[in-house]
Amino acid sequence: MKRVLLKGHVPAVGVVRSQLARVKRKLTRPTQSTNVSPGTSEPQLEDRVFSSRDDFCARVNAYAAEHSALEIGPLGSPTITVPHAEFFDILPTNELRIKAAQSGHDPEKVPNIDWVSPTGDLNIVTRRYQLIYSSHVIEHQPDLVRHLQNTAQLLTDDGIYVMAIPDKRYCFDHFFDESTFDDVVKAHDERRKVPTQDAYVRSVAQATHNEPGRHWAGDHGRDHDRVDEMVVSASKAYKQANGAYLDVHTWYFTPESFVSILAQLHEAGLSPWRVRKMQPTLANTFEFYVVLDIPVDSRGTSNAGSQAETFWNAQRNGWTTTLELRHHQVAVNHIGFVTAAPAANNALGIFGDVWTSSVPGFSNTGSMGLFADPRIGWLQEVCPEMSGLRVLELGPLEAGHTYALESMGAEVTAIESSISSFLRCLAVKNALHMKSTFVLGDFTKSFGDWRYGDLIVASGVLYHLIDPIDMLVKIGNSCDRVFIWTHYFDPNLDHWAEPIRAMARTKWHVSASAKVHYAGEEYTLVPQLYGEELAWGGFCGGTATQSNWMLREDILKLLRQLGFTHQEIAFDEPQHPNGPSFAIYAAKAEPDTKLKSN
Incomplete structure (x- = not known):
């Protein structure tokens, strides 16, 4: 057709x-x-x-x-360099070379322009x-x-x-x-x-x-000192162009x-x-x-x-x-069908080297012991009535903590936004015959039908968020008990472990820190950039290319402000190799409940 x-x-x-x-x-x-x-x-x-x-x-x-292939608007730096490619621009080759030289490009790199239209009219192209x-x-x-x-x-x-x-x-x-x-x-x-006069004037006066x-670090420059003068000048230049393309x-x-x-x-x-x-x-x-x-x-x-x-x-x-599941550790043919005999480990093997955690009984997975994590063991100590508890888990990664919580008798619903992690959770659920429910979606938008539980577990989540304060407020509005393990930002870099300390001045942009107010209290957010971490196929960070870290004392203060006055702390590691971290179990209790620290 x-x-x-x-x-x-x-x-x-x-x-x-x-x-x-x-x-x-x-x-x-x-x-x-x-x-x-x-x-x-x-x-x-x-x-x-x-x-x-x-x-x-x-x-x-x-x-x-x-x-x-046709490349539109190559100027002096065409991306496509293959001989048979063709090019479209508003200027012919010779004029484009002059413009390239004037704008700092190498005029010799300007390709031969096959199709030229001063008004950018692509209708002249007949191929x-x-x-x-x-x-x-x-x-x-x-x-x-x-x-x-x-x-x-x-x-x-x-x-x-x-x-x-x-x-x-x-x-x-x-x-x-x-x-x-x-x-x-x-x-x-x-x-x-x-372009309209408004667009042209803005480009001169507001750019x-x-x-x-610098932008990623929060330095966006400042408004020009001579905005009014620039607006007048740009308006005059636009009128002098008399309808010509600018x-x-x-x-x-x-x-x-x-x-x-x-x-x-x-x-x-x-x-x-x-x-x-x-x-x-x-x-x-x-x-x-x-x-x-x-x-x-x-x-x-x-x-x-x-x-x-x-x-x-x-x-x-x-x-x-x-989703192409690179580096398979199970035999897969050229059209994506598994050719190995049916086996429980096939589903885990298709994910190859992106695994983080070691799934019990399966050697073709990762190395971290998240399925027998002492942090979850400690949670059971401070929250002993785990059996029958309705638990909402945020960011299950590969179902390690989900499995541990379920083994303690909890009824777990886990929300995961990474498609790859979600699929690994389903593979684990099938392999280990789990009963927990996994839901795909961004829990920062809403907890949806799963927002009300007896306990929320958010391990390795808070420091991956753009707005961790909003997340804590959502948690405070949804439950009476919460377990959090998270990294935090310590302004005293001497407390940090090497080699992360050497990265701290570039990976975390302290100069771009934001002061945020909630219910009359001030909180600090420090931008953290993922950088090269984004390149790993098993990347398990947040939904953006950066996140904001909170201060340790701010996390505790906000939880108290939200009514979580009973707080127990463990795994307090200011020299954690990936940045200072701690675990906290917090519950809403009577005002005279004292803070405990392990």
């Missing part, structure tokens, strides 16, 4: 507006890398794939080597491609919808559109408001061909520095907002594209990566979904998605 293209299909403004409320209710914003399953429009979580921009660009180039690629281009498009519709016409039926997009939070766009679906629709309604490391950012995205806008445009019939894959911004960088394809309902029959998988999952230096 011939695919249906959207060129010229523009719903009436009133129709689009009437759909907006329904679309916004239907769609959510994913916060992790996303994958959209074939035949659906709902984004699903996907693990990190690319460890750096170099890794991403190498994958683009390797895919282009085997497919017809079709299996890969369209752009880097830091889409945010410049005055009419985003028109760009998406035009690129769709340049695609073969198995084609994909791969993009690198700046994250406004970590570049010179930091102080600009995020673009919205309404903004995008308005620009399309107005048929914009050049800040472009150093992602190259500035017109859209300001985060990974979440981009995914949401694209989904809403597709739902409203304004764009055939969907975000098939997305990897969020890595720590100390300022861009995220997406793969778009056109689903079957917009193009007829197609295998674009499989091509998106091919691009995303192709191995490079050992990198695949975690």
